[in-house]
Structure formats: structure tokens, C-alpha cells
Amino acid sequence: MSSQEPQPTSLYPELDEATLTQVVEALETGNTGRLAPARVTEVQETRAQVEFSKVRVPGAGGDELDGALWLHRDGRPRPLIVMPSPWVNLGWVVYAVQATRFALKGYHVLAYTARGFGESQGEVEVAGLEDIEDGQAAITFVEGLVTGELTGVGFIGDSYGSGISQLVAAEEPKVGAVVALSTWGDLGEAFFENGTRHLAAVSTLLGAAADARLSETTQQAFRDVLTNPDPQPALDWAVPRSPHERVGKLNERGVPILFANAWHETLFPTNQTLKMFNALTGPKRLLLSIGDHSGPESPGIIGLPNRIWEDAHRWFDHHLKGIANGIDAEGEVVTQIMWKGPIEERPTWGAVTGRTERLYLTGPQNGGDGTLTDKAGGDTDIVFRSGADTPATVANKIIFSGYPEMAGFPKVYPTNEIDRSHAGVWATAPLPVAVKLRGVPRLRVTYTIEGPTPTVIAHLFDVDADGNAHIITHAPFTGPEGEAERLVVLDIALQATGYNVPAGHRVLLVLDTFDPFYGAAPVAGTTITVSPSDEDPSYLDLPVS
Known part of the structure; x- marks a missing residue:
């Protein structure tokens, strides 16, 4: 989705109005020839x-x-x-x-x-x-x-x-x-x-x-x-x-x-x-x-x-x-996992998540992106500037993007094309085993800003060895206005997800400052610095089945 792309004129872009109208006509007249x-x-x-x-x-x-x-x-x-x-x-x-x-x-x-x-x-x-x-x-x-x-x-x-x-x-x-x-x-x-x-x-x-x-x-x-x-x-x-x-x-x-x-x-x-x-x-x-x-x-x-x-x-x-x-004896929660995937049933929403795995946001170990790891610490900042869109977006177009996903063709994100000067990026090592994410991830990031308060959008991706990704979930965050140079605490629930990350893939977290879903124009010129900390570490809590 681009900021110039027109919004849908219908919440039902694939609705077959002709079929429905023909059913009504047949109910009235008895003429079923076109049904x-x-x-x-x-x-x-x-x-x-x-x-x-x-x-x-x-x-x-x-x-x-x-x-x-x-x-x-x-x-x-x-x-x-x-x-x-x-x-x-x-x-x-x-x-x-x-x-x-x-x-x-x-x-x-x-x-x-x-x-x-x-x-x-x-x-x-x-x-x-x-x-x-x-x-x-x-x-x-x-x-x-x-x-x-x-x-x-x-x-x-x-x-x-x-x-x-x-x-x-x-x-x-x-x-x-x-x-x-x-x-x-x-x-x-x-x-x-x-x-x-x-x-x-x-x-x-x-x-x-x-x-x-x-x-x-x-x-x-x-x-x-x-x-x-x-x-x-x-x-x-x-x-x-x-x-x-x-x-x-x-x-x-x-x-x-x-x-x-x-x-x-x-x-x-x-x-x-x-x-x-x-x-x-x-x-x-x-x-x-x-x-x-x-x-x-x-x-x-x-x-x-x-x-x-x-x-x-x-x-x-x-x-x-x-x-x-x-139906009264079946599970309260029934979920379809990924495109064309299995159906899972759980007795309650609380039973959807088995445990929570905490991953800390740390600086690059050998240059490049930051890391998502089970230990806090490090001494290298991740710094990026607000004001530019990146390939990390919620979807191509509101409502429309769900149809190819239902058909088994979810949007592919080229994560290697994300401009790191306008986004903070953290990744796990390739996963040794598949991970089943079920529930509501939570993200806490402490960062400093120099300039006007920007919106920050968190995107969570599943990335293969070639850098191609599918989105797992996301959420936006806009802190209150304040001094031009200050500390901000982002502490949000990402949208609920049911997703299987295959073995060998990485989980990738991207923070950027513009997504057309959430704003008409980005706040430009603000520097955002995420610093590793032992005392107040930034982390991502993943709900695991």
C-alpha cells in the first residue's frame, strides 16, 4: 500500500452482487433459470x-x-x-x-x-x-x-x-x-x-x-x-x-x-x-x-x-x-493457522498460549542488524531516522490483501531492501526447530528521540535464508508530545497471531516510522536511538504453543 493508493470503495471487493440479486428475484417470482x-x-x-x-x-x-x-x-x-x-x-x-x-x-x-x-x-x-x-x-x-x-x-x-x-x-x-x-x-x-x-x-x-x-x-x-x-x-x-x-x-x-x-x-x-x-x-x-x-x-x-x-x-x-x-462442549477458541493451514481448537483463549519466550533486543554482534537473543546486554546502539516509508508495511491494501493470503499466496516482503537508516532491525539466529506462535506478542523498547515525536510501527516477520519474509503481526505506537530530546518507553501488545515459523528461518523485528495505514504524513528528521541496557532491557515476548 502506498500513500497515494486510493482506498477501497467497498468492504466486500469480491462480493458477487449479481448472484445475490438473482436469488432475491427467484424468491419473489419463482423464476430460477439463472441460478x-x-x-x-x-x-x-x-x-x-x-x-x-x-x-x-x-x-x-x-x-x-x-x-x-x-x-x-x-x-x-x-x-x-x-x-x-x-x-x-x-x-x-x-x-x-x-x-x-x-x-x-x-x-x-x-x-x-x-x-x-x-x-x-x-x-x-x-x-x-x-x-x-x-x-x-x-x-x-x-x-x-x-x-x-x-x-x-x-x-x-x-x-x-x-x-x-x-x-x-x-x-x-x-x-x-x-x-x-x-x-x-x-x-x-x-x-x-x-x-x-x-x-x-x-x-x-x-x-x-x-x-x-x-x-x-x-x-x-x-x-x-x-x-x-x-x-x-x-x-x-x-x-x-x-x-x-x-x-x-x-x-x-x-x-x-x-x-x-x-x-x-x-x-x-x-x-x-x-x-x-x-x-x-x-x-x-x-x-x-x-x-x-x-x-x-x-x-x-x-x-x-x-x-x-x-x-x-x-x-x-x-x-x-x-x-x-x-457445539457447547467444543473449545471456545477455534483457529486456522496460516494460509491453507490446519484448524486448532482450544478450550479457552488462555489455553491458546502454552508459554512465553522472552527475546532481548541487543546491538549488532558483528555489524549489521541488531539481534534478538535470550540474554540482555551489549554496548552497540541501533540508530535510525524518521520520515521515510520502507518495505515493512501492514499490507499492500486494506481488506484486499487478505484475499491472496486466503488463497495461499501471502505477501512476500524483501527484507534486504529495508533501508536501515530509516528502520531499526533485530533478528534471531536461524531457528534450530520450528516455533509455533499462538497468542499476543508483547514488545517493550526504551529509546531516545531527538526531534518531534514520531509514530513507530513494529512489524514482526518470518524470514527465510534469502531474506524473503511473510508478516507475522504488527502494531503502531505514538507517544505523547514532549521535549525534543527525551526518553520514550514503548510498551505495547502486538496484534494476536497464530503462525508457525519453520526451522532454519529467523524471526525479524522491524521498527520504522511510517505506514500509510496509520498516518497521512510521516514526522521527518527525528533521530531514534535504541541502546542495549542491563538495567532496563528492551525485549520481545513471544507467545509459544
């Missing part, structure tokens, strides 16, 4: 069992929401699934295939387009109070139409709809289970990570909502993230929009919540979702997969086999229907 055989069967069975109709849902403040309803008219007691739309003008149509599948399993289903998008009225409030009231109104709307008892209510959403689903569940006692895909827990942390503005995330959201109607409150909040020197107004705005702020209400009722996120999520970084997951005390499950925002679950959106959507169905079947399908 794949599997979709033909689903549509025909649905039309025989369910009344499908496009609807207008009375939402908060009298605003009508565009939606679709899959309603059983046999008078039998049934649960309801409500599906608030993602951050797309296509709206509820994104859920056409999966909503049909829920209906075929005996659920009433209401999918609706979030306010301000597509044909829904109102303005985009980014999971504000109006969005919560919309979710509650959606339940009331269906209650007025069903001919039998509603035996439970589940909310499921992808991306934007996932945050709304959690917030509605916190405020509405009728909600008995939630599935949140590619979600957030703490919106403030997602937009301001370690004091660093996540400009690419907000720019992408704005680009994807170019045809939506953003409220003045929303526009101001986004402007604050992008340009306001004081982050507090945007952080205050994010508080009521963060499910983590309402976790107590969810815990009081023990609402079962299934999360699914990507390891290399570039829109809503994984750690803030982990924060939410770990705070829950009721039934919970976390699926972590290779890819980026909404990528791992995207095949299921158009009906292809997908373990994430399969788990979503099992989650509701168990918690809303009481079906003994075993």
Missing part, C-alpha cells in the same frame, strides 16, 4: 414452505427500513433470526442466501438494511442509539405478523451489522443469542491503537459509504479521527457504540455470543475483539481465520461451503432451538 442448481433447490423449497416478501420496517423516529421477511404461516412456535446489514448500499440483499437457509431450517427471518444505507430512511449513526432502537423495532414488527409464538430471538450480522447485533442484544432482553462476524468490541481502540490514528480504516469506511447518508454527528466524528489534534471527542463518540461498554448487561443475562474475525484484520484489529471476548462470562466462541475483514466468511455469503456460517447455524440451533449438536 446454480443448489440455489434452485433452496429457492423452490423455500417458496413451498415460507412466505417471502420485501417489507418496510418501522424504525426509530418513524424512519422506515428496507428489509425482507421469510415468514412461516403454519402457526407453529418458532424462533426468529434478525440480520442487520453490513456497511454496504446493497443492504439486506447480502444475506439473501443465508437467510433462506435459516428459513429452511425452521426460523422466521428478518433481514434489514441499516438506516442511512440503500433504500432505508434515516441517517447513518454508526451503531448509535437509533440503530439499537431499529433492532428492537424489528423484533416488534415480526411479533405483529407471526401466527405462532416466538420461542427466541437471535441476531446475526457481518461487519457493521455485527456491532449493531451486540448492542441490541445488550439492551433488548428478548435477544437470546448473537453471531458477530468481522466485528468490533471497542470502537475507540479500533480507531486509535496505542495512541495512533487508524486513518486507513476511517478513510475506507468513508469511501464505502460514499452513497450513504451520514448524519452530521457521524461526519464530525470521522473528521475528528482524521484531522482533530485532540482525539478525545472521537473517543467519547465511540464509547456508546462499543459493545465492550455494555458487556455487563450481556453478562447479566449470559447472552451466548459467537465471534468470527481474521488474524490480519486491517479494519477492526483483532485485539479489541479479543478484549470483548475475554470480558464475556456467558457461553462464547471465537473463530480466528486467515484473511482480512469479512474475507473468511465471504464464500458462505453466496452459498459456498464455509465453516464460519456452518458454525453460525449450529450456534443458533443449539442456543435458540435447544438442539444437542455438541
